[in-house]
Amino acid sequence: MRLTVDGKTIDIDAEPEMPLLWALRDLAGVLGPKFGCGIAACGACTVLIDGAPVRSCILPVAQVEGDVTTIEGLARDGTLHPVQQAWLDGQVAQCGYCQAGQIMSAVALLDEIPEPTDEEIDSAMSGNLCRCGTYPRIRAAIKRAAAMRAGA
Amino acid sequence: MSRAGRIARRTFLVGAAAVAGGLAVGYYFYRKPFPNPLEDGLAEGEATFNPYVKIGSDDRVTVIVPRAEMGQGVATTLAALVAEELDVELDAIVVEHGPPASAYANVTMIKDGLPFPVFDESTLANLARDGVGVVGKFLAIQGTGGSTSTTDAFERMRQAGATAREMLKSAAAEKLGVAAGTLRTEAGRVVDPASERSLSYGELALDASALRPPSDAALRPRSDWRLLGRSQPRTDMHAKVTGAPIFGVDVSLPDMLFATVRMSPRRGARMVSIDAAEAEKLPGVVKIVPLRTYLGEGYGVIAKSTWHAFRAADAVEAEWGEAPFPPDDAGIWSELQRAMETDAGTALRNDGDVDTALADAPRERVVEAEYRVPFLAHATMEPMNATARFADGVLDIWAPNQAPTLLRTVCAREAGIEEAACNVHVTYLGGGFGRRLEADYAVFATRLAMEAGGAPVKVIWTREEDITHDMYRPAAIGRFTARLGENGLPEALDMKIAAPSIMASVMPRFYPALSALGPDATVVDGSYNQPYRIPNYRVAAVKAPLPLPVGFWRSVGNSYNGYFHECFMDEIAHSSATDPIELRRRLMTDFPTALGAIEKVADMARWGDPLPDRRARGFAFTLSFGSWVAEIVEIADTPEGIRIEKVWIAADVGTALDPSIVEAQLFSGAIYGLSAAMNQEITFADGMVEQSNFHDFDAMRIHQCPQFEVAILENAGRMGGAGEIGTPPAVAALANAVFALTGKRVRQLPLSREVAFA
Numbered sequence: 060m061r062l063t064v065d066g067k068t069i070d071i072d073a074e075p076e077m078p079l080l081w082a083l084r085d086l087a088g089v090l091g092p093k094f095g096c097g098i099a100a101c102g103a104c105t106v107l108i109d110g111a112p113v114r115s116c117i118l119p120v121a122q123v124e125g126d127v128t129t130i131e132g133l134a135r136d137g138t139l140h141p142v143q144q145a146w147l148d149g150q151v152a153q154c155g156y157c158q159a160g161q162i163m164s165a166v167a168l169l170d171e172i173p174e175p176t177d178e179e180i181d182s183a184m185s186g187n188l189c190r191c192g193t194y195p196r197i198r199a200a201i202k203r204a205a206a207m208r209a210g211a
Numbered sequence: 212m213s214r215a216g217r218i219a220r221r222t223f224l225v226g227a228a229a230v231a232g233g234l235a236v237g238y239y240f241y242r243k244p245f246p247n248p249l250e251d252g253l254a255e256g257e258a259t260f261n262p263y264v265k266i267g268s269d270d271r272v273t274v275i276v277p278r279a280e281m282g283q284g285v286a287t288t289l290a291a292l293v294a295e296e297l298d299v300e301l302d303a304i305v306v307e308h309g310p311p312a313s314a315y316a317n318v319t320m321i322k323d324g325l326p327f328p329v330f331d332e333s334t335l336a337n338l339a340r341d342g343v344g345v346v347g348k349f350l351a352i353q354g355t356g357g358s359t360s361t362t363d364a365f366e367r368m369r370q371a372g373a374t375a376r377e378m379l380k381s382a383a384a385e386k387l388g389v390a391a392g393t394l395r396t397e398a399g400r401v402v403d404p405a406s407e408r409s410l411s412y413g414e415l416a417l418d419a420s421a422l423r424p425p426s427d428a429a430l431r432p433r434s435d436w437r438l439l440g441r442s443q444p445r446t447d448m449h450a451k452v453t454g455a456p457i458f459g460v461d462v463s464l465p466d467m468l469f470a471t472v473r474m475s476p477r478r479g480a481r482m483v484s485i486d487a488a489e490a491e492k493l494p495g496v497v498k499i500v501p502l503r504t505y506l507g508e509g510y511g512v513i514a515k516s517t518w519h520a521f522r523a524a525d526a527v528e529a530e531w532g533e534a535p536f537p538p539d540d541a542g543i544w545s546e547l548q549r550a551m552e553t554d555a556g557t558a559l560r561n562d563g564d565v566d567t568a569l570a571d572a573p574r575e576r577v578v579e580a581e582y583r584v585p586f587l588a589h590a591t592m593e594p595m596n597a598t599a600r601f602a603d604g605v606l607d608i609w610a611p612n613q614a615p616t617l618l619r620t621v622c623a624r625e626a627g628i629e630e631a632a633c634n635v636h637v638t639y640l641g642g643g644f645g646r647r648l649e650a651d652y653a654v655f656a657t658r659l660a661m662e663a664g665g666a667p668v669k670v671i672w673t674r675e676e677d678i679t680h681d682m683y684r685p686a687a688i689g690r691f692t693a694r695l696g697e698n699g700l701p702e703a704l705d706m707k708i709a710a711p712s713i714m715a716s717v718m719p720r721f722y723p724a725l726s727a728l729g730p731d732a733t734v735v736d737g738s739y740n741q742p743y744r745i746p747n748y749r750v751a752a753v754k755a756p757l758p759l760p761v762g763f764w765r766s767v768g769n770s771y772n773g774y775f776h777e778c779f780m781d782e783i784a785h786s787s788a789t790d791p792i793e794l795r796r797r798l799m800t801d802f803p804t805a806l807g808a809i810e811k812v813a814d815m816a817r818w819g820d821p822l823p824d825r826r827a828r829g830f831a832f833t834l835s836f837g838s839w840v841a842e843i844v845e846i847a848d849t850p851e852g853i854r855i856e857k858v859w860i861a862a863d864v865g866t867a868l869d870p871s872i873v874e875a876q877l878f879s880g881a882i883y884g885l886s887a888a889m890n891q892e893i894t895f896a897d898g899m900v901e902q903s904n905f906h907d908f909d910a911m912r913i914h915q916c917p918q919f920e921v922a923i924l925e926n927a928g929r930m931g932g933a934g935e936i937g938t939p940p941a942v943a944a945l946a947n948a949v950f951a952l953t954g955k956r957v958r959q960l961p962l963s964r965e966v967a968f969a
């Protein structure tokens with residue numbers, strides 16, 4: 060099976076029903092997406108497929124059509140993606156475990172709605188659980204990233 | 212001396228003797244400083260000055276932060292303690308967790324386990340604290356818990372930095388032929404201002420580390436701090452925004468196998484039979500291993516990927532015996548109720564004469580209530596996991612863990628080897644909240660590694676296993692009576708609280724031969740030690756004999772005692788038609804730090820100003836982990852249900868070493884408490900936990916998250932904790948707001964039993 064992940068082509072020998080998350084983590088060694096629930100209820104495993112956010116824990120690898128982007132593929136030549144930079148500037152992460160998923164959801168949101176309202180942020184991000192409660196800083200960072208991109 | 216002190220001391224001595232196993236014999240041993248664990252692992256050209264500082268000839272400065280980084284920012288704050296004194300920048304050092312070692316024992320964590328309120332400065336309390344310092348060092352528990360890391364490290368790690376700095380100066384003085392006293396240090400160099408010559412730390416390290424450490428290296432006064440007291444960029448932030456593989460689940464080793472475990476869904480029940488025939492035929496399965504351990508029975512599946520292990524585990528058929536506790540909630544509550552009724556408990560606070568004050572109280576002056584809280588899971592974002600390798604008699608464990616020396620003890624014992632043959636590597640933690648003080652997941656990983664022919668095995672639990680196999684925050688019942696005086700203030704307050712004992716549950720999981728004697732202060736922590744003056748004031752703890760695994764959950768006893776104490780205070784205020792904040796002003800006149808926090812939060816929220824329609828507020832205060840925290844929660848009635856609109860927090864932590872991190876911990880703690888208060892409960896049926904994943908054990912989501920306004924105060928005389936203190940008052944303030952909005956006094960959590968949240 061052939062996948063494009065973060066711009067690289069990888070061949071994986073997986074059963075078709077194996078979820079993308081585990082194919083990435085255990086077979087391809089791409090450890091950025093995290094396992095949190097396995098039932099699409101927490102968002103820790105979020106990756107982008109052709110730009111759209113997907114919960115990789117329930118998506119059979121055989122059904123992947125399109126380019127997969129994980130948190131590991133966001134930075135370009137050592138320069139952080141504006142969303143990552145906003146996260147860094149806003150000191151968002153606590154334990155950090157949910158943050159790969161949060162950042163991927165935020166990237167997808169800002170690609171679709173460059174200047175989201177509070178309600179749009181809430182609805183795009185409510186599938187991403189954070190047990191450390193970093194939400195106040197996530198909101199601020201999304202706005203900062205939006206402003207950064209508008210200014211760029 | 213208070214009567215509470217006398218009672219507590221007697222029981223404390225019994226407990227301490229049991230725990231320390233011969234304090235007198237151990238006395239000399241404790242006096243000897245522990246060996247420096249870094250000496251064995253030095254790289255070429257690297258020198259170590261003490262257990263916290265390594266400097267390489269390449270100028271690389273490594274600071275050891277021997278506490279678990281689980282999101283609370285401890286790596287950054289503790290590294291800054293050393294960096295401040297050593298005159299290096301935070302971004303110029305490497306932070307490592309270091310090996311588990313006795314040198315890193317957390318003395319404060321054990322001291323704070325004593326049954327004395329923090330404001331009890333009596334000689335007795337101090338003596339006992341010092342005594343237990345000995346016990347703590349003796350047991351040498353390297354733990355991260357009880358919000359103690361910063362307090363514990365404050366002197367020690369600054370001292371480590373200052374000592375190394377002075378040694379570097381002495382070595383430079385020798386080389387430059389000048390007196391050490393004339394030299395300065397800055398940005399990783401020793402500078403001679405007179406000649407403008409300078410030497411880098413790397414050039415001096417080997418010589419300097421051979422010198423005798425001075426015993427009198429002076430610590431910088433607060434007015435000279437460059438790093439401390441200011442918000443620093445977290446040292447772990449870059450890794451966390453780039454998805455770096457820093458967590459336990461990310462451990463990757465050559466030839467690694469993957470595994471999962473399924474332990475008895477009835478906790479503590481035997482595995483009566485197991486049929487793995489079908490499961491073994493599934494692709495990717497390497498081995499299915501029955502597990503019979505002192506921590507429970509079940510089985511593990513070793514496979515070629517985590518997913519293969521999960522799938523095969525589902526296919527195994529096993530039969531389980533009966534649970535050793537009542538199988539459902541009705542039975543569990545009646546067991547708690549019975550303990551409440553038949554056991555007088557131990558009064559950890561007993562001021563005045565409550566019985567007499569209540570005996571002749573006129574009916575209309577009596578307020579009575581019974582409260583309940585459910586069991587709760589921790590649900591750390593990263594499910595329980597550990598990686599283990601057992602090869603050539605040496606056991607290596609990689610685990611996100613809060614107490615690595617304890618983990619090493621139990622895993623070495625499980626493998627039947629000496630502790631010296633067990634290496635523990637602590638990863639970053641995807642959340643801890645107390646769950647990772649336990650070592651069950653590492654014990655199971657050890658057993659699976661012993662079946663894997665020397666290959667490393669990464670054992671990850673499903674979320675379902677994680678929720679159903681937690682060491683839960685105990686359920687508790689509280690029964691309260693107050694007598695109001697003519698002036699509306701309580702003349703007497705009687706609180707009795709029954710809960711399964713955390714200490715009694717935790718202790719045998721590490722030391723099966725030991726039992727926790729004496730009262731368990733965690734049962735009433737947050738009720739017995741609050742800064743109120745009430746003439747007749749009794750708080751009694753009942754240890755309910757329920758053999759259900761309970762453990763430390765963010766803010767421990769305070770998590771429910773904050774709710775008990777502060778909601779009942781709200782009832783008292785309501786009964787006497789007194790404003791809740793005014794009631795505190797009158798009862799806390801002896802405690803200016805408490806009053807300061809309360810006035811601050813009232814100011815911030817403009818307490819007393821009229822609110823828009825369909826809005827209401829609740830207030831609560833809890834002193835926990837040495838910090839004084841007042842919170843106001845404002846809620847709104849909306850067509851979708853109750854929305855939490857805004858939370859104001861004023862917290863006096865004595866000294867805030869990193870305000871940004873303290874602020875983050877405060878709203879984090881509050882959100883953790885609000886999540887539980889709104890919706891969370893763990894219930895039992897047929898001896899099994901009924902909840903299993905985030906669909907039925909959810910937490911606050913971003914659309915439910917209120918705005919926060921936080922004030923950090925520094926008036927308290929001692930430095931308090933930060934990681935847990937936001938939680939207790941948040942729960943109570945929300946419940947009090949619900950009463951103000953709806954008139955419903957919800958005396959059993961979660962609040963969703965009686966009201967709906969948006």
Ligand code: FES
Pocket residue numbers: 093094095096097098099100101102103104105114115116117
């Ligand atoms: S792990 Fe995929 S949504 Fe939770």
Ligand code: FES
Pocket residue numbers: 152153154155156157158188189190191192193282592641642
């Ligand atoms: S930062 Fe810990 S779960 Fe979100």
